[in-house]
Amino acid sequence: MKLFLLFLALVSWPSLVSGLLGLGRLQSIAVTGKLTCNGQPAKDVKIKLYEKEKIKDIKLDEMYTDASGSFHVSGSKTEITNIDPKVNIYHRCDRTAPCYRKLGITIPDQYITSGGVPRKTYDIGTLNLGNIYYGETVDCIN
Numbered sequence: 001m002k003l004f005l006l007f008l009a010l011v012s013w014p015s016l017v018s019g020l021l022g023l024g025r026l027q028s029i030a031v032t033g034k035l036t037c038n039g040q041p042a043k044d045v046k047i048k049l050y051e052k053e054k055i056k057d058i059k060l061d062e063m064y065t066d067a068s069g070s071f072h073v074s075g076s077k078t079e080i081t082n083i084d085p086k087v088n089i090y091h092r093c094d095r096t097a098p099c100y101r102k103l104g105i106t107i108p109d110q111y112i113t114s115g116g117v118p119r120k121t122y123d124i125g126t127l128n129l130g131n132i133y134y135g136e137t138v139d140c141i142n
Contacts, residue, residue: 033124037093041069
């Protein structure tokens with residue numbers, strides 16, 4: 001048990017140090033885009049913005065697409081190293097099963113800005129959720 005706790009402390013030390021001691025720098029990210037499902041706006045699709053961590057990702061923002069399929073998420077986190085943001089899209093385009101298709105998109109480092117207010121926005125453009133994307137998975141609990 002002690003070995004496991006030591007392992008957890010070592011792999012998550014940057015977050016622990018920045019969170020407990022206030023070290024690090026405040027970094028922010030913003031992401032926007034538009035989603036369609038085979039030519040129709042994909043409304044009410046769940047979008048979550050995360051900061052990837054070794055053990056458990058930290059949710060920075062969550063929203064649903066509007067009637068036009070558009071979304072905008074943003075968030076910030078204090079971290080010693082660069083944050084590693086990603087957006088997860090949970091949808092049922094072309095799917096009648098109870099579970100969601102999950103598409104994860106890693107945000108490039110050049111869109112991370114210092115401070116609590118994003119100065120740049122990463123635009124994923126318009127995505128057709130009817131397509132099958134590399135790395136897409138199925139998620140029943142999101």
